[in-house]
Amino acid sequence: MPSDSSPLRILFIGDIVGRPGRGALKQWLPGWRKEHEIDFVVANGENAAGGMGMTSKTYHELLDLGIDVITSGNHIWSKKEIYPILDSSDRLLRPANYPENVPGKGWTSHTTHDQKVLIINLEGRVFMKSLECPFKTVDKILEEFDGKIVLVDFHAEATSEKIALGWYLDGRVSAVVGTHTHVQTADETILPRGTAYISDLGMTGPMDSVIGMKKDVVLHRFLTQMPSKFEVAKGRTVISGALVEIDPETGRAISIERIQITGS
Secondary structure (H helix, E strand, O other): OOOOOOOEEEEEEOEEOHHHHHHHHHHHHHHHHHHOOOOEEEEEOOOOOOOOOOOHHHHHHHHHOOOOEEEOOHHHHHOHHHHHHHHHOOOEOOOOOOOOOOOOOOEEEEEEOOEEEEEEEEEOOOOOOOOOOHHHHHHHHHHOOOOOEEEEEEEOOOHHHHHHHHHHHEOOEOEEEEEOOOOOOOOOEEOOOOOEEEOOOOEEEEOOOEOOEOHHHHHHHHHHOOOOOOOEOOOOEEEEEEEEEEOOOOOOEEEEEEEEEEOO
16 A cells, blocks of 8 residues: 555656657657646657757756656667767666667666655567566666665566566565557556556657658658668657655555657
């Protein structure tokens, strides 16, 4: 049961794609955060600049919107200008299970309402790169942290790998949210030992698209198997994510609610 303390309200935002995703958040997030008394915002921003990677400009733009920590994934390396920020910032993460000698860090700790919050970024290995084991990597990180509130963004392709990590961390972290596929799943739940879980938050970006990219370009690649440069789509947008309430006394999740809001 939750304690008498007010729960922390954590908003997770799914993969932000290009200018349409950033524009949708600019219109929606500041007011929504205030209206719903959000305590902390985590967003995946690896596709925020032109649909792939991040620049210094987009990094600061997202922070100015009220995002507290930006997570990422395999596309964070697409624009080298972000490498120095990865090294210097405690608000931008790359997956923790990359080799130690690459830029950036895979976890960070922040305080909100006198509560320490640990945010961990991991990347999957199924249908992706052969990185260090995300399961063993998160074990090592948790050994170093003495707080109760732990949030995990697992940037992975396979739902089986995401679900497995959710069960592995049940009762040890407050929330495990999946990113990367840009398609929101309908499996949000509180696992038996108190961990909030969803396989994928979904995408924040152009709705009439193929996971954020122009339909005709993607269809051309499927139909011809010929290479073509992806371009971010335009038009109406969607904001996807999840709102999680966490008991600060126990670190256990009280509730998880899927969010999907369509824009103009």
